[in-house]
Amino acid sequence: MSSQVxxxxxGLPTFAALDCYAVLEQERQGASIQIDESYFRGQLKAIDAIDSVDLRKRREIITQSYDLINNINVDIESFTEDNLQTASRRLRQILQQMPEVQYLKHNFPGTCFIVPEWLRTQGRIRYGARIYFFREDSSPDPEEIIQRNIETIMSDKQNGFEQYQGRLHGYPDCCIDYFSSYDRRQDVAPELDAIEPLTDAINDDAIRGDSNASTSIEEFFDGIFEYPDTYAFFAREFYPQPGCNQARQQGISIYDLLYDRYPETLVNDFFRINVSWSYRVAQNVSSPNESSSRPSPGSFGREHILFYLPLSSIFALPKYSDEDEH
Structure with a gap:
């Protein structure tokens, strides 16, 4: 096994680094990170958790970027396609100046870019940002992503953009079609269907606890890797079609790829976090009493926080040290 450092x-956050390694090794088409409050808070919590002098510069970059994105104001007179295109150009110019974007570009040996992302929730249009990672030979034009997003927002048919994004991320076509073809007003949410095969292996009481940040993620599961569908969760925010053999095989291939390079504990926790993420989102979707926001850092145990650390830093921790390599 080659040196992880x-x-x-x-240099990438661990959860993103493992995704991106699969991209570089042609196991996936691309990967992305939603740049939001949770992303910045997670990294700051992770740095605080290990109190490393080596990460002072990293903290500075994160703090500056967090301040910048919190102070962006988007003023649109009316939501027309032309106005959204104009706002997107202005917003992207600001986002490209973010120190975090420059940091991620510097630490990814492929094509990396940020685009604004328009979202329609509860009848309202709001903006966000997403940074994409592709191999240099397979990168789409950022303007195409922006245009596809705007067209979807204007037509109020989100499934078209979901299908497009699914293919950008290299998900199986059958899973993309499964996720984008349901009717939320009539059908069971696909998030619930996707996670259902694994519910017997999930400790529901533990994962819903209030002090998860001090608990190991291993306590949330019982024999999770004895369930073949676990391997279908090879990416965060991916909801495989239940029983999809193509998703399982792709996940097994990614697991083996990561296992050949990284400690087994790291690879196992990567899949555990992916399953946990999908499970928590599925619960939020199904219950009107649950928060609809994305899972907060630490929701799935202390490893969930640690995975916000740069990959090169996580190997200094006893659980993931080189001494534990297989």
Whole structure:
């Protein structure tokens, strides 16, 4: 096994680095990170958790970027396609100046770019940002992503953009069609269907606890890797079609790829976090009493927080040290 510290994606947050390594090794088409409050808060909590002098510069970059994105104001007179295109151009110019964007570009040996992302929730249009990672030979034009997003917002048919994004991320076509073809007003949410095969292996009481940040993620599961569908959760925010053999096989291939390079504990926790993320989102979707926001850092145990650390930093921790390599 080669040295992890010198890894090509070692500067990226661990959860993103493992996704991006699969992209570079042609196991996936692309990967992305939603740049939001949770992303910045997670990294700050992770840095606080280990109190490393080596991460002071990293903290500075995160703090500056967090301040910048919190102070962006988007003023649109009316929601027309032309106005959204104009706002997107202005917003992207600001986002490209973010220190975090420059940091991620510097630490990814492929094509990396940020685009604004328009979202329609509860009848309202709001903006966000997403940074994408592709191999240099397979990167789409950022303007195409922006245009597809705007067209979807204007037509109020989100499934078209969901299908497009699914293919950008290299998900199986059958799973993309499964997720985008349901009717939320009539059908069971696909998030619930996707996670259902694994519910017997999930400790529901533990994962819903109030002090998860001090608990190991291993306590949330019982024999999770004895369930073949676990391997279908090879990416965060991916909801495989239940029983999809193509998703399982792609996940097994990614698991083996990561296992050949990284400690087994790291690879196992990567899949556990992916399953946990999908499970928590599924619960939020199904219950009107649950928060509709994305899972907060630490929701799935202390490893969930630690995965916000740069990959090169996580190997200094006893659980993931080189001494535990297989």
């Amino acid at each position: 010198g890894d090509r994606v070692g």
